[in-house]
Amino acid sequence: MEPAAPKTVFAADPRGETVTPAAAAVNRSSTTRQVRGVNRSTTAAAPAVAPAPAVDDAPVELRFARFVAAMKESRTADAERELAALKERLPAGSLGLVRAQAWFDLRAGRDAAAADGYRTILERLPGDEEAAINLASIQSRQQKTEEARATLDAASRLQPDSAALRAALAQFTPAARQ
Secondary structure (H helix, E strand, C coil), X not given: CCCCCCCCCCEECCCCCEECXXXXXXXXXXXXXXXXXXXXXXXXXXXXCCCCCCCCCCCHXXXXXXXXXXXXXXXXXXXXXXXXXXXXXXXXXXXXXXXXXXXXXXXXXXXXXXXXXXXXXXXXCCCCHHHHHHHXXXXXXXXXXXXXXXXXXXXXXXXXXXXXXXXXXXXXXXXXXX
16 A cells, blocks of 8 residues: 655645745744743744755856956966866867866966976967967976977977067077077
8 A cells, every 4th residue: 555645734824825835834934923022033943955056057168268267367266167167078188178278287387287288289289379389488487498499480380470479489599689
């Protein structure tokens, strides 16, 4: 024999109106009683219900836009949160994800990790202007001037019209340093 389903009981509120069980619980939880001349509010112990976690199913493009804005505005925690969300939604080898992680690492002062990311980009997109310039800047800070020059030279051969690469490479020529 199956157990009987519980009966739904409707209660009347103090104004005499019929209310649903949930509304009756709300009414009971907020009633005020007069006790020895003092008003005391009583609250019924309602079971603690955790709010449903907010799900942000924003498109990847919006996530990238949020990441870029946070990075430009130096909001590290926001950038890190957006990067984590991108990692959940994109394949590990995604070029956009590698680029975002390298930029984040560069800003965080993790030069070795950033350099690895920029090398990965240059392996997949030889001549990438941004990756070459950022990798060369890391190499220059590490006193690896010849490596920085080689990185920029290789990229500028593949992107001969890039003014940014030419300007970066000019910083490593003897005439530009005088």
